[in-house]
Amino acid sequence: MPEKNENAEYNDSYANQVNEIINTLELDSDTDRNILKSRFLSEVVQYEKRKIHTKKYYDRFRFIVTVGSILLPAILSLGQMDPNKLPKNFDQVVYWASWTISLSVTASNGFLQLFSLDKNYYEYALTTEQLKTEGWQYFQLSGKYEDDETHQDAYKDFSKSIENIKRKQVEKEYSGKGDISKKKKEKPFDFQGELLKNLPKQYRPPDIENGSLKVDSKVDTSKVDTSKVDTSKIDELGTLMNDKMNKLDSLMGILENKKSDSIETVENVREILSGSIKEQVGEVAKEAVSSTIDEVVN
Numbered sequence: 001m002p003e004k005n006e007n008a009e010y011n012d013s014y015a016n017q018v019n020e021i022i023n024t025l026e027l028d029s030d031t032d033r034n035i036l037k038s039r040f041l042s043e044v045v046q047y048e049k050r051k052i053h054t055k056k057y058y059d060r061f062r063f064i065v066t067v068g069s070i071l072l073p074a075i076l077s078l079g080q081m082d083p084n085k086l087p088k089n090f091d092q093v094v095y096w097a098s099w100t101i102s103l104s105v106t107a108s109n110g111f112l113q114l115f116s117l118d119k120n121y122y123e124y125a126l127t128t129e130q131l132k133t134e135g136w137q138y139f140q141l142s143g144k145y146e147d148d149e150t151h152q153d154a155y156k157d158f159s160k161s162i163e164n165i166k167r168k169q170v171e172k173e174y175s176g177k178g179d180i181s182k183k184k185k186e187k188p189f190d191f192q193g194e195l196l197k198n199l200p201k202q203y204r205p206p207d208i209e210n211g212s213l214k215v216d217s218k219v220d221t222s223k224v225d226t227s228k229v230d231t232s233k234i235d236e237l238g239t240l241m242n243d244k245m246n247k248l249d250s251l252m253g254i255l256e257n258k259k260s261d262s263i264e265t266v267e268n269v270r271e272i273l274s275g276s277i278k279e280q281v282g283e284v285a286k287e288a289v290s291s292t293i294d295e296v297v298n
Helices: 014-024 030-078 090-114 117-140 155-173 191-197 232-257 263-297
Strands: none
Touching: 014 030, 014 117, 030 090, 030 117, 030 155, 090 117, 117 155
16 A cells, blocks of 8 residues: 655645645735735634634533523422422432522623623624635635736735724724713803804904904904994894793793693693794894894995
C-alpha cells in the first residue's frame, strides 16, 4: 500500500482557504494584501471564536433551563400520590430534588439574561456570516462587485463594506453604554432679540450690525429709533390676552363648582378654549410684529 502523505491532506479551515486566496489576488501592493489579512480575515476568525465561545455557555444554560422546566412539574406531581405507595423518605427526596432543580433553572436563566448570551450569540453569528458572504462576493467578483473587472478595482468598495459591518456590530454591542450626552435646556423665546435681528441694518445696534448672531437681553436698544413705532397693536395684544384669560378663569370657576360636571369635561373645555386663545393671540402677535417692522423701515 502506498504511504499516506500527511502534507497532501486537505485543510478545509476558513482561515487557510481565504489566506491562500488572498495570496493569489492581483493587487497593486503588498500593503493592500496585508490589510485584507489583518482587517478582514482576522476579524472573521475573531468573531468565529467569540461565537463558538458564547454558544458553548448559551447551549449549556439553555439545556439546564429546558430540562429543569420539564423535570420540576413531573417530580412535584409524584408527591400527589398515595404516601403508602411511595418509598420511605420520598418526600425529603422530592423536596431537595425540586429545590435543586429550581435553583439551577433560576440561576441558569439569570446568567443568560445577565451576560446577554442569547443576544451576543445571535449577533456574533450574524456578523460572522455577513463578513464571510461579503468576502466570497469580493473574491468571486460577484454580487455588488460584478461590475468590477479586477480585485484592485473592487478593493475600496470591499474595504468600505467591511468597515460598515464592523461599525454596526460595535454600535449594537455597546449601544447606550457610552452615552453621556445631556438634554439641552430649551431657551425661552426672546421677542426683543428676534425683533432686533429682523430690523434693517441702519436701525440695528452695533453688536448686530457687526454680524454677531447672538442677541443678548442686555443689548442697548437706545440706538433703535422707536419714535415711528405704532404701539397700538402691542397694546391690543396685551388687552386681548388679559380679556381672554379672565373669561377662561370665570368659565372654569363655574364648571368646577358644578358637581354634575366631570373632570374630563372641564379638561376638554380648557383645551378647546386654550387652543382658540392661542390662535387669536398668535394672529395679533404676528400682525403687531409685522406692523412694527414696517413702521420702523418706513
